[in-house]
Structure formats: C-alpha cells, structure tokens
Amino acid sequence: MQASIENLEGLKRLITVTVPAEDVKKAYAASLRNVAKSARIDGFRKGHIPTKVLEMHFGPRIVSDAYDYVINKTLPEAFKSCNVNPASTPEIKFGEGVNGNMDADLTYEAHFEVMPTLEEKPLSEMPLTVVQSKISDADIDKMIESLRAQQGKWQVTDEAEAAEGKLVKIDFVGTINGEAFEGGSANDFSLVIGRTAMIPGFSEQIVGHKAGDKFTINVKFPDDYHAEELKGKDAQFEITVNSVSEQKLPELDDAFFKMFGINEGGLEAFRADLLRNMEREQKRALNVTQRNNICDALLNYFGEFDVPAELVENERKRLCEAEAMRFKSYNIPVKEDLSADPEYHKQDALNAVRLRCILDLYVKKSGLQAPSDDSVNEELNLVADAYEDPEALKQSIRANKEQFSAIRNQAFERDLFNYIQNSAKCEVKEETFSELLRVGQMGF
Numbered sequence: 301m302q303a304s305i306e307n308l309e310g311l312k313r314l315i316t317v318t319v320p321a322e323d324v325k326k327a328y329a330a331s332l333r334n335v336a337k338s339a340r341i342d343g344f345r346k347g348h349i350p351t352k353v354l355e356m357h358f359g360p361r362i363v364s365d366a367y368d369y370v371i372n373k374t375l376p377e378a379f380k381s382c383n384v385n386p387a388s389t390p391e392i393k394f395g396e397g398v399n400g401n402m403d404a405d406l407t408y409e410a411h412f413e414v415m416p417t418l419e420e421k422p423l424s425e426m427p428l429t430v431v432q433s434k435i436s437d438a439d440i441d442k443m444i445e446s447l448r449a450q451q452g453k454w455q456v457t458d459e460a461e462a463a464e465g466k467l468v469k470i471d472f473v474g475t476i477n478g479e480a481f482e483g484g485s486a487n488d489f490s491l492v493i494g495r496t497a498m499i500p501g502f503s504e505q506i507v508g509h510k511a512g513d514k515f516t517i518n519v520k521f522p523d524d525y526h527a528e529e530l531k532g533k534d535a536q537f538e539i540t541v542n543s544v545s546e547q548k549l550p551e552l553d554d555a556f557f558k559m560f561g562i563n564e565g566g567l568e569a570f571r572a573d574l575l576r577n578m579e580r581e582q583k584r585a586l587n588v589t590q591r592n593n594i595c596d597a598l599l600n601y602f603g604e605f606d607v608p609a610e611l612v613e614n615e616r617k618r619l620c621e622a623e624a625m626r627f628k629s630y631n632i633p634v635k636e637d638l639s640a641d642p643e644y645h646k647q648d649a650l651n652a653v654r655l656r657c658i659l660d661l662y663v664k665k666s667g668l669q670a671p672s673d674d675s676v677n678e679e680l681n682l683v684a685d686a687y688e689d690p691e692a693l694k695q696s697i698r699a700n701k702e703q704f705s706a707i708r709n710q711a712f713e714r715d716l717f718n719y720i721q722n723s724a725k726c727e728v729k730e731e732t733f734s735e736l737l738r739v740g741q742m743g744f
Contacts, residue, residue: 301320302318303316313337313413314412315382315384316407316709317374317375318405319405320405321404321406323370324404324406327373328363328402330366331362331365332351339357364404377412384414387413387414387415395408395409418661420662421601425725427727428593428594428720428721428725429726430726430728430729431730433731433733434730436732440574441690442734443578448549451559451706454547457545460545461507462508462509462541465492466493467496468541470506470541470542471540472486472489472540474535474536481530483632494530501517501518501519502520508543518535520533526627552570557570560573567663569709577686578733580682580686582737585737599654599658600660605654608653612646612649612650616648620637620645622638656736661738662719666716671712675711680697681694
C-alpha cells in the first residue's frame with residue numbers, strides 16, 4: 301500500500317491510497333467465499349454454487365464488499381503512515397479506471413477535515429470576571445415574601461385596576477399586519493403583573509385597566525425570540541380583561557412553617573432552614589455563572605478560528621433537538637424540525653466546537669488526567685444535599701456506573717475550570733442573591 305497526503309483549503313485534507321492488485325484479489329476471494337456461504341439459488345445446494353454462477357447473480361455485491369474490505373483495512377494504515385487523525389467522516393472517491401477489475405491496482409481518495417492546531421496563549425493575560433455573592437437578611441426576607449406569595453389566595457376584586465402584583469385574567473388575539481399567527485391567541489390567560497414574564501411592553505399596557513375593558517396594544521417581538529417567524533416583528537393584540545384579583549398572603553405562623561417541614565422553632569428555625577437551602581442554590585448558581593464566564597472569556601481570548609464543519613453541524617442538530625424537547629415540555633408550539641434552517645443555532649454550535657478545542661489545549665497544559673477526590677465529593681454533595689438521606693443517595697450514585705461516570709466528568713471539568721480561573725487575570729464582581737439566580741420565562 302502507498303499513501304500520500306495533500307493539504308487543501310483550511311482544515312481539509314486529501315489522502316490518496318494505492319492498493320496492489322494482489323491485495324485486491326485476496327479481498328475479492330474473501331468476499332466471494334462469504335457470499336457463497338449464504339447464497340441461495342434455485343437448482344443449487346447451499347454452499348455448492350459454482351463461482352461463475354455466483355458472480356453472475358451477485359457480482360456487484362461481491363466487488364462492493366471487496367472494495368469495502370480493502371478500504372476499511374488500508375485507510376487506518378494510511379492515516380497512521382501520514383501521521384494524521386481525521387475529525388470528520390472521510391468521503392471516499394475512487395480514482396479513474398476503477399471499474400471492478402480485480403486484476404488492477406486500486407486507487408482511492410479520502411477527503412476529510414482535521415482538528416485545528418491552536419497556539420497556546422498565557423492564561424495570565426486573559427481577563428476573567430469572578431462572581432461572588434453573599435446572602436443577606438434582606439435576601440431571606442425577600443425569599444419569605446416569595447413563599448408567602450406562592451401560598452397566597454387570589455380574590456377577585458370588583459372595580460380593581462390591574463397593577464403591580466395583581467392577577468389579571470385576559471382574552472387576547474394577536475395579529476401581524478392584520479393576520480393572526482400561531483400561538484398568538486388565548487382565553488382566560490392568567491397574568492401576574494410584574495411577575496409573569498411576557499414580551500416587552502405587553503404587561504405594562506394592561507396596567508390601569510379593569511374587568512370588562514377592551515383595548516388594543518402594540519408590541520414588538522424581541523430579535524432573539526424563540527419562534528423564528530416572529531423575531532423582530534411588530535404585533536397588535538386585542539385585549540379583553542375578564543377579572544382582576546388581589547392576593548391575600550398567609551400569616552407567618554406555625555401553620556405556615558409546617559408547610560415547609562418546620563414543626564418547631566418558629567420563625568428562627570424557618571429562617572435557618574431557608575438559609576441552608578439558599579446557600580445550596582447559591583453554590584449551584586455560582587458554579588454555572590463562573591463556568592459561563594470562563595467559556596465566554598476563552599472564546600473572546602482566542603477569537604475566531606476554523607473548526608471541522610461536520611462537527612459544527614452535528615452540534616447544531618443536537619442543540620436543535622434539545623431545544624425542541626424543551627419547548628415541548630413547556631407546551632410551546634414549534635416547527636417539527638428546527639434544524640431545517642442551516643443557520644439556526646449555527647453560531648452556538650460553532651462556539652461549542654471552538655470551546656472544545658480550547659479546553660483540550662489546557663487539559664494537556666494542566667496535566668489533568670483524572671478528577672480529584674475533593675471535586676468528586678463536591679459534585680456528589682451538590683446532587684445529594686437536597687435529599688432527606690444524602691449519604692444513601694451518594695452511595696447509590698457511586699454504585700451506578702453510568703451515574704458515577706457523569707459525576708466524575710463534571711468533577712474533571714470543575715478541576716479544569718479551577719485551573720483556568722486560578723491562572724487567569726481575574727476581576728471580582730459582587731452580585732446579590734437575586735441577581736445571581738435571575739430566572740425568567742418568556743410568555744407565548
């Protein structure tokens with residue numbers, strides 16, 4: 301076998317392989333034997349069909365299988381001899397004159413992409429924002445009010461006007477250029493002013509209206525709205541207010557505390573329990589926030605560079621499938637195949653593949669080969685601390701090969717990100733508990 305490699309545009313490579321006729325004939329003979337074992341032809345006993353008859357009936361298959369065998373055997377050898385590791389599925393093209401002649405040398409080409417070769421950059425020069433957060437008494441007070449609101453009872457109030465914190469039930473019909481659009485209409489839709497996240501300007505234009513009011517509002521869908529056909533579009537909504545309700549909050553008494561598992565100790569015990577739960581959520585949010593900050597910093601630090609197109613497309617399809625499943629879980633109507641638009645999530649996928657390349661570079665630089673015990677324990681604690689018997693759950697996870705492998709992968713990532721953060725040029729940013737855990741879901 302002879303192999304030569306050629307660098308094409310960007311990350312594209314071409315390997316040309318020539319296989320001697322002798323090896324091709326051996327592959328053909330092996331393919332013929334395999335077909336002979338299973339072939340069935342009327343008038344002949346299985347396993348005793350003459351070669352000429354087999355070739356007459358199964359000739360193309362025998363040749364195809366022979367070529368497949370030759371390629372599967374020689375292509376890995378060609379990669380090794382050319383010192384190259386493909387990052388995409390090779391596209392095979394046969395050379396001129398390849399027509400099933402088993403007495404001739406076989407020449408074929410393999411077109412593929414390779415991973416980029418990145419030059420390491422000193423992390424000490426990379427700007428990185430490190431978020432810190434403390435839980436104050438005011439944060440606990442705010443959480444208590446939020447829990448009271450969750451347990452509050454809504455009461456319809458005649459002549460009440462829609463205002464911050466009030467529940468408004470409305471009918472609406474949305475149109476764009478006079479045409480109704482999918483998902484733009486609803487009856488008796490519940491909206492808490494200031495709490496239910498809607499498209500910008502929607503809730504604000506309902507404020508001040510009473511039950512029975514009918515009016516029209518004008519809004520603009522955000523440029524990053526989840527429905528492609530609505531992005532950046534101006535829309536009108538015909539609104540009918542059905543009712544306005546005010547919320548009566550429960551008292552901070554023993555009955556309220558028992559709803560959250562506090563049977564004794566009163567308000568002091570309740571606040572202490574809340575603090576423990578908030579600290580756990582704070583730790584998780586800090587991990588996510590810092591991970592995102594490190595990823596953004598690395599992408600900005602390295603800038604744009606080529607990555608294999610096939611890897612980007614595979615990642616793009618994965619992101620589209622994940623988004624479709626997420627929308628489905630929220631009963632949000634979406635197109636059957638979000639990936640049909642080749643640009644949808646393309647930049648996100650490109651960033652993900654680039655980030656993978658960058659992180660691989662610093663895995664080698666850090667010398668990390670396995671997660672530390674401390675990081676594994678930390679990941680287990682994050683998962684188990686919210687359960688009644690954390691130790692039992694941790695033992696269960698350790699006993700489950702798949703679950704524990706996922707924990708170890710997360711712990712390895714934690715160690716790598718700690719290495720990057722400790723090496724970077726850090727600037728500390730303080731955030732409140734509410735800022736750290738900011739969450740919002742867009743209406744419709």
